[in-house]
Amino acid sequence: MTEEYIIENFTANIGADEYISRFRDEKRFVEFCRQCPNYGNSWGCPPFDFDTEKFLRQYKYTHLMATKIIPLGKNIPIDRTQELIKPERIRIEKDLLEMERRYGGRAFAYIGKCLYCYETECTRKYKRPCLHPDKVRPSLEAFGFDITRTLSELFGIELLWGKDGILPEYLVLVSGLFHNSTEMLSDREIQSS
Numbered sequence: 739m740t741e742e743y744i745i746e747n748f749t750a751n752i753g754a755d756e757y758i759s760r761f762r763d764e765k766r767f768v769e770f771c772r773q774c775p776n777y778g779n780s781w782g783c784p785p786f787d788f789d790t791e792k793f794l795r796q797y798k799y800t801h802l803m804a805t806k807i808i809p810l811g812k813n814i815p816i817d818r819t820q821e822l823i824k825p826e827r828i829r830i831e832k833d834l835l836e837m838e839r840r841y842g843g844r845a846f847a848y849i850g851k852c853l854y855c856y857e858t859e860c861t862r863k864y865k866r867p868c869l870h871p872d873k874v875r876p877s878l879e880a881f882g883f884d885i886t887r888t889l890s891e892l893f894g895i896e897l898l899w900g901k902d903g904i905l906p907e908y909l910v911l912v913s914g915l916f917h918n919s920t921e922m923l924s925d926r927e928i929q930s931s
Contacts, residue, residue, distance in 0.1 A: 843917025
């Protein structure tokens with residue numbers, strides 16, 4: 739907890755094949771990405787120069803995390819969103835990269851505006867290599883996953899939207915790790931349908 743918000747963390751484990759088949763609709767969600775100015779201009783965003791389906795299918799397990807940020811104040815202007823989520827993004831992305839290092843696999847974070855070139859434009863816009871390929875990770879949405887459905891069905895959390903320029907009751911960041919590690923699973927149970 740900070741002076742501005744409370745954090746609630748949730749995790750869910752699901753087989754990668756099941757998560758892909760139940761929660762992924764790449765064509766639909768990448769179409770939403772096309773409407774964003776980061777599309778094709780950020781190394782964490784589509785289009786990707788590889789087969790994302792094949793990439794995902796190399797993994798057996800998916801460890802998902804939902805971080806609920808509950809502002810303590812009321813009627814907070816929506817333009818303060820980044821101010822509230824940035825400290826949590828830094829923490830989550832650090833944890834994800836550590837899990838990736840320890841267990842292998844590939845982390846998926848909340849991309850939005852890159853944390854590593856935050857004050858400058860992404861080099862992708864100028865057809866140059868990423869300056870931080872060891873840190874930049876795409877979002878689950880960028881790979882076509884339905885985050886609203888993921889939150890609802892795997893976490894029991896409703897995704898809320900701001901109204902009239904005011905933040906909703908809470909914000910949620912969804913991230914995860916696709917992996918093959920049975921070590922990581924030793925104290926976690928994989929869900930199956």
